[in-house]
Amino acid sequence: MRDAEKKRLREQEKAKERRQKEMIRERRARNREYRLVSGFFVLIFVSLIGYLIYFNVAESETFINSPYNTRQDTFADRVVRGNIVSSDGEVLARTDVSEDGTEERVYPYGNMFAHAVGYDSNGKSGLESEANFSLLTSHAFFLEQLENEFRGEKNMGDTVVTTLNTTLQSTAYQALGDRRGAVIALDPSTGKVLAMVSKPDFDPNTIEADWDTLVSDESNSSLLNRATMGQYPPGSTFKLVTALDYFRKKGSLQGYSYLCEGSITLENHTIQCYNATVHGQEDFESAFANSCNCAFADVGTILGGSSLRDTAEELLFNHSLPMKGARKSSFTLDGSSPTALVMQTAIGQGNTLTSPLHMALITCAVANGGVLMRPYLINSVQSYAGDTVRVTKPSEYRTLMTLNEANLLGNLMREVVISGTASALNGRSYTAAGKTGSAEFDENGSSHSWFIGYCNAEDPDMVVAVIVENGGTGSEAAVPIAGQMFDAYYTVN
């Protein structure tokens, strides 16, 4: 009897529980859409937070350092602008504070680092602009900062250590002399810019006084950094691109032969070799070493405009380059371009325009097994006392070509030094490789002198790109400068 009652009670209990559970389930079902909606909005809020974190980590630096951002200039009220020093420890820019507190920006090397380091009044340029935020931020020891705050004194801004080397920079500067042009040198395995010179130049110490003259003098454009922003026809240095395209299309350079008679005429358009030199029977390698225009015009017609364009664009023509302030190179050929323009473009004339930096970057990829490292000028940032704040880690920018292709182009460039137009670099204590160029820029056949190349061909140490405006052939003006740069590299290292 009592057992039966217990059982009944237990069953009642169970039924009650079941009912309750059902109610909850029902309520859940009724609220399912509400939960979905609130879940969606939670997702939205979380994505907002995620984006804000992403912005602060990845994007904010670009915006902070924008030349339009005048905010950081207010930092100058509390921070003394930091130094810029070279990789070998020389001061390239410093701030002198006089007794009465007035500050003066001093550039001990004057004109030599004008474009690379830049200036800090009448706007900003170069590293003064790029590293503005770091220069006006202090990572001094916090107790010292605190003490300065109590005293109402300014803190010392951080020191920016560049990748630039004073020996290499001064070599390039002296070698260019009074001629216009640019020299840029990079370490292909890291992307470090070792030297960057552009001429004509200016003295950043007196920029305020000279400003009006500099700006109004359009024939010199002294403020323009020709290394990164100059726009020149690439001349025969472009044959590197043509050669790569030929290899990609044919799979091999073997089997190409050409009989050079000093000129080639197709569809009423004639292209001549330099000085109408007759090179005679050539294979691909010797045509490249001789910088034979006729052979490469012929190669151009084999490849056609659209194929050349594909390879050129893979080598970053018509694309922005991975360096702040660098100008894009332009390449205009396509499938419908007339033969005459294809022939001209294949030898580096036509409408193509490029900068020394861009040609140097292509050479860097060749010298580094096809991988282009992101070029950079800031090696590290330190507190004024020398404690490291951050160090730039070398990073791959993009693979421009395969290892095989890089080796192939490397061999072609090596041959240019051994038996071709850059043989002046042969027989030195190091092995060199490169390509010369004479980029015609007017009707009279005057040309800019180009050289791109690297030293220690087996395991490249340094890439240089040299252009001397109106300097004649590559071997006349540019090759000797490159030679001095290579020599200087081995006196330093």
Next chain:
Amino acid sequence: MINVIVELSKYLILTLMIIYTFHCFYTVGRQDEEEKKELLFQQLTLIFTIDFTAFLVIYLKTWEFKVVLFYVEMMGFFALLQILYRIFYHKSSFLLLNNMCMLLSVGFIMLCRLDIATANKQLLIAAAASGVALIIPLIIRRLKFLRKLTWLYAGVGVVLLGAVLVLASTSYGAKLTLLGIQPSEVIKITFVFFMASLFSKEADFSTVVKGTVVAALHVGTLVLSRDLGTAVIFFVTYLVMIFVSTRKKSYLALGLAGGACASVAAYFLFGHVRQRVSAWKDPMAVYQNEGYQIAQSLFAIGTGGWFGMGLCQGSPQVIPIVKNDFIFSAICEELGGIFAICLILVCMSFFLLIVSIALKIKNRFYKLIALGLGTEYAFQVFLTIGGATKFIPLTGVTLPLVSYGGSSVMSTIVMLAIIQGLYILREDEDEEFERRRKEAIKRAREGQRA
């Protein structure tokens, strides 16, 4: 010396904000009344400490006596609000009230730092609105016919928006204000009431059509007035309310597809939409024109970094319309990115609190109102913060309770009062339920005895 205080206060405010944010989420799950009370009290203490620190810094940096005066007035307002709610509505959600005070505080701090005159105006409006809003929970509780006024809500909305389109003058490229107020802020409330009352009865196809027509009229008029942000908020609220009432995903999909088509059409039809998009894609490329605002905003956010420049240490005043649409950027610059993230989390917990109230209510009409208002709030927060940070194109809406804007503050405070009313209603429901249960038990016992 002052710089040291400013610098230290930065970290103090940040720490307090992090604790407060933690509280927001922690308090929700607590059942124990005593513990809850304790937590809510701690929250209030946190708000008051943040306010004290922030205003002390502003005073030290400006030496303006007006700042002290403002601080005293503001504290008076908060204290009065808390006391009045405890007297008249002891059953209301004090977590909601605390969050409201917190968001208003952040707004007051930034406005006071940017321009004390606007801060004073904002305080006056907030106080007036809160005073009026005190009777709203009572209205919600007593006036049961509110759910029957479907077409009155629709009519008020369409007529007022039409009047703005025809009569208002253009400012910042959009027609917004009529006689000094922004009717669209009021209509945010009537629109939700319309949708809720329409769908509280039925959710069949013809009801959906009716709702769609009225919503299209609202959104269309807003687009023509170039008030894109509000138009998008209405559209999203419409979609959410239709989806929840009909429980059909197909409507949602259809609506989203329609919305996508409409956005593309708007892009090609309206020059100002294209401008917004181009400024969003690359503000630096169009810096001199439409990109300027957003670029300045990003400079501010970037310069602020994680910890901020400290109050009165940055230059947020160079951002155009910083007090309204870009207040978030000013917060990022001076109070820091981490503080800003906490602020987003507080907004999120605010939204979740509203939804949780909606979940617990049984009455369909009130349930839909709570969700509709919550949706409007959440999406507006998304639009303004997303716009200022370049996550999405800029639409030009305010950050509710934080941004300066009389109509916006007023309507948000009214909205929250409505939600308080609903919360109290639910508490009543619970009590009713408890009472009936007890009665039933009593009856059952009596039955047994008999």
